[in-house]
Amino acid sequence: MTREKYVGSFRSRYPDLPTWDPLTFFRKMFNEQIFVVPPQFKYTMHMHSNKAPDYLIRFENMDLSQLAQDLDIQKPLPRENANPQTEVVDIAEDLYVALIDHYKVDYLLFGYRPVPYRDFMRSQEKAAAA
Incomplete structure (x- = not known):
């Protein structure tokens, strides 16, 4: 945008x-x-219901085996949003802190822990080099 x-x-x-x-x-x-x-936890709830979601799938491992079994899907699900770009996006530390603050409820609810800024940037560089 x-x-x-x-x-x-x-x-x-x-x-x-x-x-x-x-x-x-x-x-x-x-x-x-x-x-x-919006924070990601908003995608796990419906405004007119208290029912918990049937599945929460972490993007990091994309384990879809239980979902596929329950829905009787034989073929692997396609990966639609694969991004071939390996460019490291240089995120300034103040932006990184603002993002962590914005998504703090997600960290709490989903059991994630933010990593220190320097570790995050190192992991981005490693991922781009892979």
Whole structure:
């Protein structure tokens, strides 16, 4: 959305959108457009129900075996959003801290722990080199 070519609805609302750095983008979206980058736990609930989800699938391991068995799916599920790009995105430490703060409930509910900023950046470099 911050590229010059973007002409969607947010561009008319924020004419200076292409000039935003990542931290400005996320701060604006966190505070003004709460449905654009919501915490992930919101996808595990329905506003009109207290029923827990039947499945929670972690992207890190994508273990779909129980889901496939329960739904009688024989073929492996396709990976639709595979990204071949191996570029390391340089995330400034203040943005990293803001993201951790924004998703703090997700960390608590899903049993994740944020890693220190330097460890995170090292892991990104390793992933890009692989």
